[in-house]
Amino acid sequence: MRLLKIELYKLWHSRISKVLISGYFLLIFSIAILSTIKVEFGPVNFYLAEQGIFNFPYIWHFNTFMIALLKVFFAIIIVAMIGNEYSNKTLKQNLIDGLSKAEFLRTKVYAIIAFVIISTLLVFIISLVLGGIYSDYNELQIIFMDLEFLLAYAIKLFCFFTFCLFLSLLIKRSAFALAFLALWQVIEGIAFGLMKWKLSDLIPQLSAEQVFQFFPLNAMGNLIKEPFSRLSAIQNIADQIGEGFTKDYSISLWSILIVLAWSIIFIGGSYLLLNKRDL
Amino acid sequence: MSKTLLQLNYLTKKYGSLTAVNMLSLTLTRGKVYGLLGPNGSGKSTTLGMVLNVVNPTSGSFEWYEGSLTTHQALKKIGAIIERPNFYPYMTALQNLTLICKIKQCSTDNIEDQLKLVNLWDRKNSKFSTFSLGMKQRLAIAAALVNNPDLLILDEPTNGLDPEGIHQIRKLILTIAAQGTTILLASHLLDEVEKVCSDVIVLKNGVKYYEGPVKELTQTYGYFEIAAENKKQLLSFLETYSALGEIIEENGIFQVVATKELSSIELSKDLQKAKIVIIHFTKKQPSLESQFLSITQTQKHAST
Structure with missing residues (x-):
């Protein structure tokens, strides 16, 4: 708790991080704005909230997926929180003042955990309220179905933030770390393309998808699959044009394990970096 | 209460082929004022960096309080200023010192006294980024004293200051030394060391050339x-x-x-x-300066 307090003290007294953090949590509420989207255009009368996106238990899937997109915003805070410690040389001063390297890393990881918990709670509350208003089904049993999406959301965020932590410790400068994060997304995409193209020729037993699931960003993406094609409205259309499909949307234990393994690798890697480097 | 504060055993740091600190052994005991002398690049800052947990030694070891505390625990009872004052620019003087108290797990009661000592109490609610270099350096001294340290480590505390700033810092060091705080003052300014220190350690190219009382060095x-x-x-x-x-x-x-x-x-x-x-x-009678030059120019190895 002492370590968490130290980190929160640092964040709380910085106006920029205060604005960014409250901005992030406010953005989470913006999902509620979706409920007000109404399109009335002649014969077309479209009311998004009534298309079933806020139906229990589907809402857990939809909201966790949508709100998780905002994590990129919070990544800026994480990266800045480390980058500033390097550029102000306060990391060095913290160590001189008697914080051990492991303790320093723990202040950051605890802060991440705290924000993931707050974020997850907010998603839970917002979904519960939105679902309460718009859902067609209100039986308790249905409401609390598929709550594992919240767990997946928390794990996905935690892993993503530890990735940011690791990158910013590796690169030290906030802007470059963010750029590298974007670049990494592209690298994963290119790697997947290359594997799809060549891998089956080289190792016939292995498909590109099998390897790709281990890539960190893709593994995080796999945790919560896109929810749109699950909507009954869209499935109806697909059925009508004869493209009916069934897809498994549930969260697999396997993908949770992969993502957790990455989190451990990122935190461990961060510790090694801190320990090995001279400041 | 252990008398020995810090002991270095054959401490060595290599940067690639360059040996910054070479087999350095030292003992710092309570109650003395040490001067760590050496030209620029002689390994003073590297040595301090190692005992302060920010530089990893290549070989050798050091122990605080005769090994009864781990390094980071020991550092909570030490005050240290390294080259430049490092604080959170967006926090005020008071907030920065409060944070340091949280890290050092010491009481915040001392903050007022220390800020008054360094003449910054009036500016306690100003952001660190608005301070001049002299004020930053004085804040660093206040920060280093906030836990009533057993040992105060000062690395080139007057570097980059104007004459008035230098004078203020020197006066402060003398005041602190008079209170009986053990001090390790690293400097290449010999008169600075001669005025304040009871003992000197002379380093050159990472090798110890002399260790002993200032008097012995100048009394020939x-x-x-x-x-x-x-x-x-x-x-x-x-x-x-x-x-x-x-x-x-x-x-x-x-x-x-x-x-x-x-x-x-x-x-x-x-x-x-x-x-x-x-x-x-x-x-x-030779000055410390002439003795320092003769030691670093003629001797090849440490006498101990």
């Missing part, structure tokens, strides 16, 4: 500056005189080191007996 038998009408006559006299050592000629004046206790009266009487006409004669 002294040296004479002599000039005569007849130089040849004087030189042959000096060369054969038993209590004198090395002779250097500079602008027609011979500088000659005494190797034994030798008074000016004794030497000048002997010169009279030899019928040498003297036109210049003084006995001098």
Whole structure:
């Protein structure tokens, strides 16, 4: 708790991080704005909230997926929180003042955990309220179905933030770390393309998808699959044009394990970096 | 309460092929004021970096409080300023010191006294980023003192300051030393060290050249500056005189080191007996500066 307090003290007294953090949590509420989207255009009368996106238990899937997109915003805070410690040389001063390297890393990881918990709670509350208003089904049993999406959301965020932590410790400068994060997304995409193209020729037993699931960003993406094609409205259309499909949307234990393994690798890697480097 | 605060055993740091600190052994005991002397790049900051947990030693070891505390626990009882003051620019002086108290797990009661000591109490609610370098350095001293440290480590505390700032910092160091705090002052400014320190450690190229009291370093038998009408006559006299050592000629004046206790009266009487006409004669005590130069230039290895 002492370590968490130290980190929160640092964040709380910085106006920029205060604005960014409250901005992030406010953005989470913006999902509620979706409920007000109404399109009335002649014969077309479209009311998004009534298309079933806020139906229990589907809402857990939809909201966790949508709100998780905002994590990129919070990544800026994480990266800045480390980058500033390097550029102000306060990391060095913290160590001189008697914080051990492991303790320093723990202040950051605890802060991440705290924000993931707050974020997850907010998603839970917002979904519960939105679902309460718009859902067609209100039986308790249905409401609390598929709550594992919240767990997946928390794990996905935690892993993503530890990735940011690791990158910013590796690169030290906030802007470059963010750029590298974007670049990494592209690298994963290119790697997947290359594997799809060549891998089956080289190792016939292995498909590109099998390897790709281990890539960190893709593994995080796999945790919560896109929810749109699950909507009954869209499935109806697909059925009508004869493209009916069934897809498994549930969260697999396997993908949770992969993502957790990455989190451990990122935190461990961060510790090694801190320990090995001279400041 | 352990008397030994810090002990270094054959501490070595290599940066690639460069050896910044080479097999350095030292013991710091409570109650003394140490000067760590050495030219720029002699390994002073690297040595301090290692004992302060920010530089990893290549080999060798060090222990705080005779090994009874881990490094980071020990550092909570130490105050240290390294080269530049590092604080959170967006926090005020007071907030920065409060954060340091949280890290050091010490009470915040001391903050007011320390800010007053360094003359920053009026600016306690100003952001660190608005401070001048002198004020930043003074805040760093307040920060280092906030936990009533057993040992205060100062690395080039007057670097980059204007004359007034230098004067303020020196006065502060003297005040702190007078309170009985153990201090380790790293500097390349010799007069700074001579004024404050009881003991000196001389480093060059990462090797220890001298360790001991300042007095022993400056208290030698002294040296004479002599000039005569007849130089040849004087030189042959000096060369054969038993209590004198090395002779250097500079602008027609011979500088000659005494190797034994030798008074000016004794030497000048002997010169009279030899019928040498003297036109210049003084006995001098070497300054720390001249001793420092002679140590780092002549000796090849540490005497211990």
